[in-house]
Amino acid sequence: MPDTLDPHIRFGSNSGQPATRRDGVAKVTGTATFAADNTPEGLLYAVFAPAAIARGRVTSLDTAAAEAHPGVTHVLTPQNRPPLQGDPSDKPTMFSFRFEALQDDTVRYAEQPIALVVGETLEAATEGARLLSPHYETEKPRVGIDDAEPYGFEADAFGKPANTVHGDPDAGHGSAATSLDVTYETAPQYHNAMETHAVVATWDGDHLTLDMPSQALSMSCAGFAHYFGIPAENVTVRSPYLGGGFGSKAIPTGPYVLAILAARMTGRPVKMMLTRQQMFGPVGHRGQTRQRLRLGADADGKLTVIDHEGISATSTFDTFIEPAANASQGIYAAGALRSTHRAVALDVGTPGPMRAPGEASGSAALECAMDEMAEALGMDPLDFRLKNYAETEPGTGKPYSSKALRECYAQGAERFGWAKRPLQPGQMRDEHGHLVGWGMGTAFFPCPMFMADARAALRADGTALFETSAADMGQGAWTSLAQIAADSLGLPLDKVEFRAGHSGLPDGGVAGGSGHTATAGNALHTAGGDVVRQLGEIAAADPASSLHGAGNASFVARDGRLYIDGDDSRSDAFADILSRLGNAEIAGSGSASRDPDMAKQYAMNAHGAVFAEVRIDPDLCQMRVTRLVGAFAAGRIINPRLAESQLFGGMIWGISFALHEEARHDPRRGHIVNSDLAGYHVPVNADVHGLEVISVHEDDPHVNALGIKGVGEIGITGTVGAIGNAIWHASGKRIRRFPIRVEDLIRE
Amino acid sequence: MSPSISLTLNGAKRDVALDDPRVTLLDLLRERLALPGTKKGCDRGQCGACTVLVNGRRVNSCLTLAATLDGAEITTIEGLAAGDDLHPVQAAFIENDAFQCGYCTPGQIMSAVGLIAEDRAGEDLERIREGMSGNICRCAAYHGITLAVRQATRGSAGIKKDDAA
Numbered sequence: 001m002p003d004t005l006d007p008h009i010r011f012g013s014n015s016g017q018p019a020t021r022r023d024g025v026a027k028v029t030g031t032a033t034f035a036a037d038n039t040p041e042g043l044l045y046a047v048f049a050p051a052a053i054a055r056g057r058v059t060s061l062d063t064a065a066a067e068a069h070p071g072v073t074h075v076l077t078p079q080n081r082p083p084l085q086g087d088p089s090d091k092p093t094m095f096s097f098r099f100e101a102l103q104d105d106t107v108r109y110a111e112q113p114i115a116l117v118v119g120e121t122l123e124a125a126t127e128g129a130r131l132l133s134p135h136y137e138t139e140k141p142r143v144g145i146d147d148a149e150p151y152g153f154e155a156d157a158f159g160k161p162a163n164t165v166h167g168d169p170d171a172g173h174g175s176a177a178t179s180l181d182v183t184y185e186t187a188p189q190y191h192n193a194m195e196t197h198a199v200v201a202t203w204d205g206d207h208l209t210l211d212m213p214s215q216a217l218s219m220s221c222a223g224f225a226h227y228f229g230i231p232a233e234n235v236t237v238r239s240p241y242l243g244g245g246f247g248s249k250a251i252p253t254g255p256y257v258l259a260i261l262a263a264r265m266t267g268r269p270v271k272m273m274l275t276r277q278q279m280f281g282p283v284g285h286r287g288q289t290r291q292r293l294r295l296g297a298d299a300d301g302k303l304t305v306i307d308h309e310g311i312s313a314t315s316t317f318d319t320f321i322e323p324a325a326n327a328s329q330g331i332y333a334a335g336a337l338r339s340t341h342r343a344v345a346l347d348v349g350t351p352g353p354m355r356a357p358g359e360a361s362g363s364a365a366l367e368c369a370m371d372e373m374a375e376a377l378g379m380d381p382l383d384f385r386l387k388n389y390a391e392t393e394p395g396t397g398k399p400y401s402s403k404a405l406r407e408c409y410a411q412g413a414e415r416f417g418w419a420k421r422p423l424q425p426g427q428m429r430d431e432h433g434h435l436v437g438w439g440m441g442t443a444f445f446p447c448p449m450f451m452a453d454a455r456a457a458l459r460a461d462g463t464a465l466f467e468t469s470a471a472d473m474g475q476g477a478w479t480s481l482a483q484i485a486a487d488s489l490g491l492p493l494d495k496v497e498f499r500a501g502h503s504g505l506p507d508g509g510v511a512g513g514s515g516h517t518a519t520a521g522n523a524l525h526t527a528g529g530d531v532v533r534q535l536g537e538i539a540a541a542d543p544a545s546s547l548h549g550a551g552n553a554s555f556v557a558r559d560g561r562l563y564i565d566g567d568d569s570r571s572d573a574f575a576d577i578l579s580r581l582g583n584a585e586i587a588g589s590g591s592a593s594r595d596p597d598m599a600k601q602y603a604m605n606a607h608g609a610v611f612a613e614v615r616i617d618p619d620l621c622q623m624r625v626t627r628l629v630g631a632f633a634a635g636r637i638i639n640p641r642l643a644e645s646q647l648f649g650g651m652i653w654g655i656s657f658a659l660h661e662e663a664r665h666d667p668r669r670g671h672i673v674n675s676d677l678a679g680y681h682v683p684v685n686a687d688v689h690g691l692e693v694i695s696v697h698e699d700d701p702h703v704n705a706l707g708i709k710g711v712g713e714i715g716i717t718g719t720v721g722a723i724g725n726a727i728w729h730a731s732g733k734r735i736r737r738f739p740i741r742v743e744d745l746i747r748e
Numbered sequence: 749m750s751p752s753i754s755l756t757l758n759g760a761k762r763d764v765a766l767d768d769p770r771v772t773l774l775d776l777l778r779e780r781l782a783l784p785g786t787k788k789g790c791d792r793g794q795c796g797a798c799t800v801l802v803n804g805r806r807v808n809s810c811l812t813l814a815a816t817l818d819g820a821e822i823t824t825i826e827g828l829a830a831g832d833d834l835h836p837v838q839a840a841f842i843e844n845d846a847f848q849c850g851y852c853t854p855g856q857i858m859s860a861v862g863l864i865a866e867d868r869a870g871e872d873l874e875r876i877r878e879g880m881s882g883n884i885c886r887c888a889a890y891h892g893i894t895l896a897v898r899q900a901t902r903g904s905a906g907i908k909k910d911d912a913a
């Protein structure tokens with residue numbers, strides 16, 4: 001792979017290699033310890049009773065029956081719940097939501113905790129919770145997007161996206177030769193990581209240890225410390241492995257707080273693991289959306305305007321607005337752009353970030369609308385996108401830090417065979433008489449960075465220790481971050497010990513926004529660089545070193561030796577430098593965040609193109625995605641094996657969004673009727689065929705020192721639209737509601 | 749008067765006193781016998797995370813009452829490797845990156861071992877996909893899982909020895 005990046009980051013021989021996972025053996029032998037795998041001495045089990053209705057009040061709980069059940073030790077209700085030191089409505093950290101922790105008897109959504117039962121065994125606590133037999137005073141639940149009036153809101157950093165206007169949208173509509181006005185809907189979706197939320201809480205005086213999956217370890221400490229009135233440094237979060245996160249495991253939630261409270265109250269460790277059904281309420285979801293897209297194009301097929309209005313559902317007691325309409329900013333070179341957001345407040349748990357929040361829902365609607373516009377113009381959908389290719393960021397005119405989208409289109413189309421696609425729908429059949437359709441979509445995802453710190457230590461035995469509280473929820477942090485760390489010291493991977501997943505380590509930031517490898521990786525890279533700098537100073541000042549007197553020259557580390565940059569004739573071994581020093585080790589530190597100057601100058605995004613083939617049984621209307629080709633350009637790829645897995649995973653989430661996932665509410669009680677893995681469909685192995693990922697090379701000297709953009713979320717964008725468009729191409733039917741169901745095709 | 753059962757668990761005979769007749773095999777392993785490698789994903793027989801082998805057959809341990817297993821032979825993920833040598837399915841999972849978070853993985857692997865023993869799929873990718881569809885992977889590592897099962901099938905059938913690639 002050619003590498004034109006700055007030489008100071010070229011030395012690596014680990015980055016770019018498809019190393020297998022360093023935690024692989026632990027994960028295939030069952031020895032990787034997930035939160036609920038911990039069973040400390042004296043453990044109690046906590047189970048919360050969930051509300052069966054979405055709106056109203058709990059009027060009675062049979063606490064006597066629960067308490068009388070053998071093995072039950074405590075029953076907590078709003079009547080006897082010990083006080084918290086921080087209010088559940090407080091927002092101690094950037095990612096905080098108001099939560100339900102038995103502060104009153106109001107029911108605000110189904111599956112809300114309404115009581116907590118603690119017992120000596122899981123069986124006792126579970127049965128105790130069942131025996132509570134709650135009665136309710138119910139009010140008519142508002143669970144559909146039409147059940148409440150949309151409202152505008154003031155923009156705020158997290159969860160309240162700003163409205164954005166570039167150019168003159170009204171003029172764009174006025175000057176359009178062809179206009180499109182369509183409305184798309186997306187369903188409420190629940191993260192449903194295979195590991196449900198779980199915690200083992202242990203108090204030691206006023207110190208709290210939490211074994212729990214966390215995408216943001218330091219922030220979790222600060223959050224929980226607030227609610228329990230202790231300093232953040234008294235909280236330890238151990239999260240070596242997360243059984244999936246997808247955005248749902250970054251924030252303190254009510255169930256967690258109740259389990260911790262139970263541990264404090266009983267003086268014993270308490271384990272709580274949510275049931276699958278309890279995942280459909282108190283731990284976030286992707287809110288449903290309704291999106292109106294009005295597009296205008298001139299006679300040439302150039303977009304005069306993209307006008308994207310989104311309505312997103314939130315809860316009645318907190319605000320997280322799926323920023324769907326933002327997906328239209330920054331992607332196509334339209335004459336004018338407008339994104340507006342409104343909310344409806346429903347009797348549901350508060351939504352939160354779920355894999356590609358905003359981009360997933362927004363891209364689904366936008367890419368289908370683009371397809372509809374291409375149809376109206378009589379253009380090939382790929383040609384239409386190329387016609388409106390943005391050379392600079394639309395609206396702002398900023399250059400892109402890098403953008404190999406043209407190559408993604410070309411390579412993806414070539415591999416897929418797009419050129420053979422008939423323009424008209426309903427033209428292709430397979431050997432079984434099934435309708436065949438081809439569709440495409442543009443993939444797009446910003447590449448944010450958070451803040452992270454890291455520590456590095458080069459030891460006298462030639463090995464190194466790197467530390468940061470990074471979180472591995474499956475993306476491969478244990479491996480790819482270690483590869484970056486090894487490169488920063490020019491060491492082979494097996495010489496590096498990497499510690500992560502523990503809040504006592506330097507703050508590894510947040511595993512989210514596809515920014516974790518970039519952020520924690522650059523922090524590790526900087527920490528290693530700090531060690532190299534110190535080694536250089538020591539060697540340059542040491543008459544016994546062949547680098548003596550090298551003064552201001554910069555040094556590079558390679559194969560366990562220090563070289564003068566650009567002069568391979570002079571070098572000194574790490575081991576020799578350290579042994580002459582009589583020093584056990586040299587420690588360095590580093591941190592990373594987005595360079596504000598670069599952010600001002602450049603638009604930074606990852607890009608891609610996804611091509612889908614679907615086959616539809618003309619009698620049963622059963623739909624199958626039979627091929628899915630995604631070409632992605634996302635800056636430097638640290639580990640192609642793991643990056644491919646992330647992209648596959650994202651694309652399969654796209655299949656899921658397009659054809660499977662939907663939480664359906666009962667209109668009378670308001671609860672979700674399919675709150676389990678039998679009724680809430682996600683793809684299984686037999687749903688996944690013909691997947692291909694093409695990694696398009698991209699050097700990005702601006703996005704961060706390592707040129708990393710991130711691949712965790714982009715796969716879902718583009719894919720949903722590509723599948724929807726392929727269904728139209730096969731059947732001639734435009735279904736403007738996701739997931740697309742068999743009955744939609746039959747009914748149309 | 750707790751009933752007790754005797755099991756052959758990962759090759760070792762064990763007498764297990766049951767403190768509660770409601771205990772499932774899954775909760776017995778995880779909460780009582782210090783074998784938490786088997787995972788709980790739904791507790792309803794809907795996800796396959798809890799798959800173990802009972803008398804050589806793959807079963808959902810969350811749906812199996814421990815009290816019904818007197819005399820049974822049980823293999824869990826912890827009992828698959830022979831010392832330091834990984835089982836071929838375990839090795840193939842690593843090589844094909846057949847997991848991300850690793851939470852569904854013990855169940856996937858036990859299911860794959862069961863499927864290969866059932867000899868129903870052979871190396872046919874479609875049949876492997878079908879045979880592995882009782883195991884949900886939310887990370888969606890299906891591409892790697894399918895390839896890993898095929899590779900392990902080849903290995904165990906001795907069809908192809910140089911399958912390391």
Ligand code: FES
Nearest residue numbers: 789791793796810
């Ligand atoms: S936990 Fe047993 S099938 Fe899901």
Ligand code: FES
Nearest residue numbers: 848849850885887
């Ligand atoms: S690897 Fe995460 S659920 Fe399968």
